[in-house]
Amino acid sequence: MIPRLLQAVPTRYHRLLTIFLLSAVGFAALLALGVPSRRAFSIPLYARQTGQPCATCHTAFLELTPFGRRFKLGGYTLGGGDWSGPPFAVMIQAPTYTHTEAGQEGGAAPHFGTNNNFAFQQVSLFTGGRITDNLGAFIQGTYDGVARRFGWDNTDIRFAKSIEVDGHNLLWGVTTNNNPTVQDVWNTIPAWSFPYISSALAPTPTASTFIDQVYAQQVAGLTGYAFVDDLFYFEFGGYRPLSNDTQKALGVSPTGQSPISGVAPYWRAAIEPNFGDHSWEVGTFGLASKVFPMGLSSAGTDSFTDVGFDTQYQYLGDPHTVTARVAWIHENHNTSASQTLGLADNSNNQLRSLNASLSYIYDKTWSFTGGRMSIGGTPDATLYGTFTGSPNSANWITEIAYLPFMRGGPSFWPWLNARIGLQWIRWDKFDGATSNFNGAGRNARANNTIFGYVWIAF
Amino acid sequence: MSGEPEHGSTPLSRRSLLCGAAGAAGVLAATLKRALAQPKISKVAVNYQDHPDGDKRCDRCVQFQPPDACKVVDGSISPQGSCRIFVPGHSPS
Numbered sequence: 001m002i003p004r005l006l007q008a009v010p011t012r013y014h015r016l017l018t019i020f021l022l023s024a025v026g027f028a029a030l031l032a033l034g035v036p037s038r039r040a041f042s043i044p045l046y047a048r049q050t051g052q053p054c055a056t057c058h059t060a061f062l063e064l065t066p067f068g069r070r071f072k073l074g075g076y077t078l079g080g081g082d083w084s085g086p087p088f089a090v091m092i093q094a095p096t097y098t099h100t101e102a103g104q105e106g107g108a109a110p111h112f113g114t115n116n117n118f119a120f121q122q123v124s125l126f127t128g129g130r131i132t133d134n135l136g137a138f139i140q141g142t143y144d145g146v147a148r149r150f151g152w153d154n155t156d157i158r159f160a161k162s163i164e165v166d167g168h169n170l171l172w173g174v175t176t177n178n179n180p181t182v183q184d185v186w187n188t189i190p191a192w193s194f195p196y197i198s199s200a201l202a203p204t205p206t207a208s209t210f211i212d213q214v215y216a217q218q219v220a221g222l223t224g225y226a227f228v229d230d231l232f233y234f235e236f237g238g239y240r241p242l243s244n245d246t247q248k249a250l251g252v253s254p255t256g257q258s259p260i261s262g263v264a265p266y267w268r269a270a271i272e273p274n275f276g277d278h279s280w281e282v283g284t285f286g287l288a289s290k291v292f293p294m295g296l297s298s299a300g301t302d303s304f305t306d307v308g309f310d311t312q313y314q315y316l317g318d319p320h321t322v323t324a325r326v327a328w329i330h331e332n333h334n335t336s337a338s339q340t341l342g343l344a345d346n347s348n349n350q351l352r353s354l355n356a357s358l359s360y361i362y363d364k365t366w367s368f369t370g371g372r373m374s375i376g377g378t379p380d381a382t383l384y385g386t387f388t389g390s391p392n393s394a395n396w397i398t399e400i401a402y403l404p405f406m407r408g409g410p411s412f413w414p415w416l417n418a419r420i421g422l423q424w425i426r427w428d429k430f431d432g433a434t435s436n437f438n439g440a441g442r443n444a445r446a447n448n449t450i451f452g453y454v455w456i457a458f
Numbered sequence: 459m460s461g462e463p464e465h466g467s468t469p470l471s472r473r474s475l476l477c478g479a480a481g482a483a484g485v486l487a488a489t490l491k492r493a494l495a496q497p498k499i500s501k502v503a504v505n506y507q508d509h510p511d512g513d514k515r516c517d518r519c520v521q522f523q524p525p526d527a528c529k530v531v532d533g534s535i536s537p538q539g540s541c542r543i544f545v546p547g548h549s550p551s
Binding site for chain 1: 497498499500502503504505520521529530543545
């Protein structure tokens with residue numbers, strides 16, 4: 001894998017990549033070999049609360065196991081640990097290294113060069129866990145080291161209770177959160193899907209479906225859910241936009257948003273049979289709303305309906321773990337208001353996205369993942385602002401990651417967890433073309449990316 | 459064309475947001491003063507079996523609560539049982 005990655009990098013950058021790799025390996029060796037390991041105890045906040053190692057809730061963090069899914073559905077309230085300290089945890093994504101096959105004119109981002117950028121990508125503070133026996137939370141605040149801004153991040157506060165109804169077990173709950181799909185427990189749909197970490201300095205396609213992170217941290221949602229007989233899952237609720245002042249107070253820039261008008265209904269249904277070491281989920285999800293295009297109301301509203309289907313299979317053996325994930329989303333986007341405002345060519349557009357990936361994890365320590373992402377739909381040059389007018393993009397992504405502490409951290413801080421990884425993205429098509437997608441002669445493969453990262457939590 | 463959206467719900471200052479959050483927490487704390495049983499994890503989710511898995515036995519796990527319970531797994535638990543989330547550390551009585 002690594003020789004292949006080196007082959008993909010021009011010779012003059014071998015030194016930089018080699019330095020990164022050696023640093024990462026050195027860091028891992030220092031932590032994994034230089035200090036005695038002991039039993040660990042997942043996000044470290046929850047590990048401390050439950051007395052369980054990270055591997056109980058995660059196959060390779062942040063992907064959840066059946067236990068981790070039920071811990072979340074149970075409102076983050078499960079105990080079992082003897083930790084009596086404050087309920088906080090810290091996560092750092094640094095250093096990261098981003099190389100694209102050709103440099104990005106003008107710089108990958110303000111304050112960064114055209115290529116081969118090292119970054120302190122992100123640091124997050126978490127709090128939450130069990131508040132009462134039935135109320136718990138996942139609250140994340142993040143300093144974005146690329147945008148150089150602090151703001152609130154994924155937040156999920158929920159009440160959950162388990163009861164017996166006519167011989168059936170019913171785990172029901174209510175969640176208030178700030179990102180449609182952040183409350184979900186399968187690693188197929190947008191908020192928690194693969195890749196779990198991406199470079200903030202690599203090119204990303206222009207088009208995405210509304211349910212795919214467009215409203216992250218811009219909305220407040222309330223949904224109710226029921227998990228019946230540990231098998232059937234149903235959820236329904238809605239999202240409202242936060243005011244501009246509220247968003248600013250929380251560190252979110254409202255510029256350029258197309259806010260929801262009224263309440264956007266969200267739904268989710270899934271079935272997850274577990275048998276022995278196997279767990280298989282099949283489900284559907286969706287979000288629909290009227291929106292003010294670019295915040296403008298003079299022409300009325302656009303509307304969209306996103307409908308998705310997903311499936312996830314996990315084999316949870318020891319030492320072998322395998323996860324296969326597929327999610328497909330269809331979006332119908334009525335853009336009549338945008339058309340009137342001159343923001344779209346068509347009065348109706350459609351998008352279809354696919355995200356499929358397969359992971360093999362050895363001994364809860366080495367993770368190997370291959371995946372395919374594609375998005376495509378109706379061409380609309382004004383709406384998407386692409387040279388080709390097409391929203392179509394597709395890539396292949398491979399990743400290798402080393403997770404030395406899934407079973408337990410070093411003796412000085414047994415709740416330390418780390419993921420050191422190398423990711424390679426190969427673009428077949430970008431913003432509608434394989435060649436000259438931007439009208440300036442740039443080809444899709446110029447965006448091929450190598451991303452190295454150190455990701456730790458404690 | 460880009461700019462701040464004209465639409466949104468009622469403006470909220472950082473101060474009122476924090477006060478609201480503190481108030482909500484207080485109300486929740488008062489409302490939920492009476493503790494309810496927290497949800498545990500089902501046996502099927504941890505692949506629980508009524509027999510040991512090698513050296514892994516429930517009565518050797520830190521989560522075991524004699525005589526027949528677990529801090530995290532629901533239902534009656536056999537000391538001779540085993541499951542996927544075994545964490546060594548408990549001395550069998």
